[in-house]
Amino acid sequence: MTGEDRFARERLVPGWDPDTFAGATAVVVGLGALGNEAAKNLALAGIGRLVLCDPDTVETTNLSRSVLFGPDDVGRPKTEAAAEALRRLSATVVVEPRVRDLAAGVGLGELAAADVVLGCLDSLRSRMRLLGRCALVEAPLVDGATGPWEGEIRLRLDTQEACYGCTLTAHQRSSADVPWSCLDDTTAGPLGTSIGTTALVAAWMTQAALRSVLGTPPPYRMLRIESLTGRTAPVAMTRARDCPHHRPIQGDITPCALNHRATAGELTAVLPGGEPLTWSQFPLPVRCRACQGYAETVGDRAVADTPFSRCDQCGRLRRPRFSNRLRDAAPDARLTELGVPPQEILPVRQPRGEYTWHQLSS
Ligand SMILES: [Zn+2]
Ligand SMILES: [Zn+2]
Numbered sequence: 001m002t003g004e005d006r007f008a009r010e011r012l013v014p015g016w017d018p019d020t021f022a023g024a025t026a027v028v029v030g031l032g033a034l035g036n037e038a039a040k041n042l043a044l045a046g047i048g049r050l051v052l053c054d055p056d057t058v059e060t061t062n063l064s065r066s067v068l069f070g071p072d073d074v075g076r077p078k079t080e081a082a083a084e085a086l087r088r089l090s091a092t093v094v095v096e097p098r099v100r101d102l103a104a105g106v107g108l109g110e111l112a113a114a115d116v117v118l119g120c121l122d123s124l125r126s127r128m129r130l131l132g133r134c135a136l137v138e139a140p141l142v143d144g145a146t147g148p149w150e151g152e153i154r155l156r157l158d159t160q161e162a163c164y165g166c167t168l169t170a171h172q173r174s175s176a177d178v179p180w181s182c183l184d185d186t187t188a189g190p191l192g193t194s195i196g197t198t199a200l201v202a203a204w205m206t207q208a209a210l211r212s213v214l215g216t217p218p219p220y221r222m223l224r225i226e227s228l229t230g231r232t233a234p235v236a237m238t239r240a241r242d243c244p245h246h247r248p249i250q251g252d253i254t255p256c257a258l259n260h261r262a263t264a265g266e267l268t269a270v271l272p273g274g275e276p277l278t279w280s281q282f283p284l285p286v287r288c289r290a291c292q293g294y295a296e297t298v299g300d301r302a303v304a305d306t307p308f309s310r311c312d313q314c315g316r317l318r319r320p321r322f323s324n325r326l327r328d329a330a331p332d333a334r335l336t337e338l339g340v341p342p343q344e345i346l347p348v349r350q351p352r353g354e355y356t357w358h359q360l361s362s
Contacts, residue, residue, distance in 0.1 A: 031078040033065035035120035037202030103129030109343030112137035119143035135245040151201035162237035265331030281322035
C-alpha cells in the first residue's frame with residue numbers, strides 16, 4: 001500500500017483538509033464513552049497530536065461503550081489504554097496520555113496553544129471548570145454530554161459569545177459535583193447511557209471540532225440531539241450579564257524557565273515580588289489535635305473535595321487545611337504534586353490587587 005494516500009477520499013470532500021488536521025493539536029478531556037468515540041474520530045481524521053486527560057482507570061462497565069478499551073485494559077489508566085489503541089488506528093498520530101485531574105490536568109498554556117479542546121465530561125462541575133479555564137486563555141471548546149436518549153453539544157469559540165455558563169443560575173454555576181444530563185439536572189447516581197446516543201453526540205462533536213480547526217466553524221453554538229425522536233436542532237443561547245466566563249487573562253504572560261517538576265521553593269525564588277498563587281487549592285500538612293500525629297497530606301488530591309479526613313494514626317476525623325498560596329506549600333513539594341499541570345499560567349497577586357502572569361515551560 002506504499003505510496004497510496006490514506007486520505008484520498010477525504011481530499012474529495014469540499015472544504016476538508018487532512019493536511020491542516022495533520023498540523024493540529026486537540027485536547028480531549030475525559031476518556032469515558034464520549035471521549036473514546038471523539039478521540040477515535042479525531043485520530044482517524046488525521047489530527048496530528050492528541051492530548052488525553054483523565055485521572056481514572058478502565059472499569060468493566062466502560063467496555064460496552066468504549067471502542068479504545070478491551071477486557072485486558074480493566075484497571076489500567078484510561079488515557080494510557082486509549083493512547084495505545086489510537087496509535088494502532090493511526091501510525092502518524094502523536095498521543096500524550098495524562099493521568100491527571102479532569103478539568104485542571106492540562107495547563108493553561110497548553111489549552112491556549114491547542115487548536116481545539118473537547119470536553120467529554122459527565123458532571124456539571126467538571127464542565128464548568130473546564131469552560132472557565134478555556135475562557136481564561138480563549139481556547140476554543142467543544143463540550144458534549146449524553147443522557148439516556150438525548151445529548152447536547154455546546155461550542156464556545158469566542159469569549160464574547162453566550163456560553164454554557166450564561167444558561168445557568170449563579171447557584172448552578174457553583175453547583176456540587178452531580179451527574180448531569182440535559183433533561184434532568186438533579187438525578188443522583190450514574191445516568192443510563194448507551195453506545196448509540198454516545199456515538200451520535202461524539203459524531204456531532206467531531207464535525208464541530210474539525211470544522212473549527214479548519215477555520216470554518218458551524219453557525220450554531222448549542223445543538224440538542226434526540227436519538228429517540230430523531231429531532232436534532234440548534235438551540236439559541238443568550239449572554240448573561242453575571243456570567244463570569246467572558247474575561248480572559250489581561251496583560252503580558254511572562255515565560256518562566258522552570259516547569260511543573262520544579263519545587264514550590266524553587267518557583268517562589270524566581271518569581272517577582274507579590275503573592276504567587278495556584279488555581280486549585282492544595283492540601284497542607286495538618287497536626288491531629290487528638291493524638292498530635294502529624295500527617296503528610298501534600299499530594300493527596302483525593303481529600304481536596306471533602307470537608308474532613310481521618311487521622312492516619314488515631315483514626316479521628318480532622319479538618320484538613322487547603323491553600324492556593326504557593327508560599328504555604330512545603331518548599332520541597334513539587335508543583336505537580338500540588339496539582340499544577342505542565343505549562344500552567346500562574347498568577348502573582350501584586351500589592352495593589354493587580355496580577356502578573358507567568359507560564360511554566362514544558
Ligand atoms: Zn457565559
Ligand atoms: Zn490522630
